[in-house]
Amino acid sequence: MRIYLFLFVLVHCVFAQAKSMIAFERYGSIWTANMDGSNAKKITEGYIPEISPDGKYIAYNVVDNSKSANRFLAIIALATGKVTLLKNVPSSNSFNPVWSPDSQKLLFNTFIGSDWHLALINADGSGYRIIKNTQNEYSPAWAANGASFFSHDLNAIYWMDFEGNLIKKWRLNEIIAHSSMSSGSHIHVAPDGKTLIMDVDMDENIHRKNWNEPPLALWTFALDSEKAIRITPKGVLAWSPFWINSEEFIFLEQGIKEKSPSLFRGSIKSPSKTQLLENVQTPSVSR
Numbered sequence: 183m184r185i186y187l188f189l190f191v192l193v194h195c196v197f198a199q200a201k202s203m204i205a206f207e208r209y210g211s212i213w214t215a216n217m218d219g220s221n222a223k224k225i226t227e228g229y230i231p232e233i234s235p236d237g238k239y240i241a242y243n244v245v246d247n248s249k250s251a252n253r254f255l256a257i258i259a260l261a262t263g264k265v266t267l268l269k270n271v272p273s274s275n276s277f278n279p280v281w282s283p284d285s286q287k288l289l290f291n292t293f294i295g296s297d298w299h300l301a302l303i304n305a306d307g308s309g310y311r312i313i314k315n316t317q318n319e320y321s322p323a324w325a326a327n328g329a330s331f332f333s334h335d336l337n338a339i340y341w342m343d344f345e346g347n348l349i350k351k352w353r354l355n356e357i358i359a360h361s362s363m364s365s366g367s368h369i370h371v372a373p374d375g376k377t378l379i380m381d382v383d384m385d386e387n388i389h390r391k392n393w394n395e396p397p398l399a400l401w402t403f404a405l406d407s408e409k410a411i412r413i414t415p416k417g418v419l420a421w422s423p424f425w426i427n428s429e430e431f432i433f434l435e436q437g438i439k440e441k442s443p444s445l446f447r448g449s450i451k452s453p454s455k456t457q458l459l460e461n462v463q464t465p466s467v468s469r
Contacts, residue, residue: 201216201217201237202217202237202426202467202468202469203215203216203217203233203237203467203468204216204217204219204233204432204445204458204459204465204466204467205225205231205232205233205240205465205466205467205468206231206445206459206462206463206464206465206466207228207229207230207231207242207462207463207464208224208461208462208463209461210227210228210229211224211225211226211227211228212224212225212226212227212228212229212231212240212242212258213225214233214240214260215458215459217426217447217458217467218458219445219457219458219459222459225240225258225260225263226242226258226263226265227244228242228243228244228256228258229242229243229244229245229253229277229464230242230243230277230278230279230464231464231466232279232280232281232464232466233281233466233467233468234281234285234305234468235281235283235284235285235468235469236285236468236469237260237468237469238259238260238261238285239257239258239259239260239281239285239305240257240258240260241255241256241257241279241280241281241288241305242255242256242257242258242279243255243256243276243277243278243279244256244267250274252274252275253274253275253276253277254267254268254271254274254276255267255268255271255276255277255279255288255290255303256268257305266307268288268303268307269307270303270307270308270310271292271301271303271310272310273292273293273294274293275292275293276290276291276292276293276301277290277291278290278291278320278321278322280322280323280324281324282324282328283324283326283327283328284328285305286304286305287302287303287304287305287309288302288303288304288305289301289302289322289324289331290303290322291320291322292312294312297317297318298317298318298319298320298365299312299313299316299317299318299319300312300313300316300319300322300331300333301313302344313342313344313345313346314345314346315342315346315347315348316333316342316346318335319333319334319335319340320333320334320335320336320363320365320366320367321333321334321363321365321366321367321368321369323369323370323371323378324371325341325371325375326371326372326373326374326375327375329343329344330342330343330344330349331344332369332371332378333369334354334363334367334369336362336363336364336365336367337353337354337355337362337363338351338352338353338354339351339352339354339357339369339378339380339403352403352408354382357403357408357410358382358401358410358412360384360385360386361382361383361384361385362382362383362385362396363382363383364383367380367381367382367383367421368380368381368421368422368423368424370423370424370425370431371425372425372427372428373425373427373428373469374428375405376404376405376406376428377402377403377404377405377428377450378402378403378405379400379401379402379403379413379423379424379425379431380400380401380402380403380423381398381399381400381401381420381421381422381423381433382398382399382400382401383395383396383397383398384396384397384398384399384416386416388416388417388419390419390438392436392438392439392440392441393419393436397416397417397419398419398420398421399412399414399416399418399420400412400413400414400420400421400423400433401413402450413448413450414435418435419435419436419443420433420434420435421433421434421443422434422443422463422464422465424465424466424467425467426447426467429449429450429451430447430448430449430450431447431448431449431450432445432446432447432448432458432465432467433445433446433448433465434446434462434463434465435455442460442461442462443461443462443463444457444458444459444460444461444462445457445458445459445460445462445465446458
């Protein structure tokens, strides 16, 4: 009986630890919440968080108090609250850390000389290096197998290996007409590795008083067929998509009368959506 009880407790703990969680930014702080938006709680001060796939850590940006407002990378352990600054990054301006599928490494943007580059570092702060041929590329996203990555340079989407070799390139205006990207545009790869989801600036008029930039729309891009599909209708402002699984995703949307975006859950197989949280930026999900 004791053996069965021990096994039950062990299995229960494993499943409890594997429960997915949302991390997000709100008013200059890092927060977490359950997948239904419940139990939202502040974790620490910081910006642009991404929770690790195993749900144990959050990588994020900290900004110092200098006139230059330098940006550095940090990792917080959710179990202990311990914060580790990644001091082996020589640049004083790095941002947007994204986790490898095995939760062991980070890809991020870093400013070297007069250009942005993509860089790689281990979660323990070792192994820092610039990835070749990534000058002025943004929004890195790991391939599902962790052996390559995707990024964009505002005009094209790149698929590259970590030696800087080009695997594939797609010009944005050839796959999505009347579109563009900014340095803040997001790309994310589905867990099955088959589909990208991204936010794209559209050349459209939406006539909204609470928005004075190009309207943002969500698109998927199938890597095998190289077909792009718009998944949010014209007139809806949506951005920062992040896959939950290979069908469902979270994203931000800002309504006509809203001053800040809210977090929603959606599916590529259904037009319906569920609101989870208000006043959210840069959301991510653990597996």
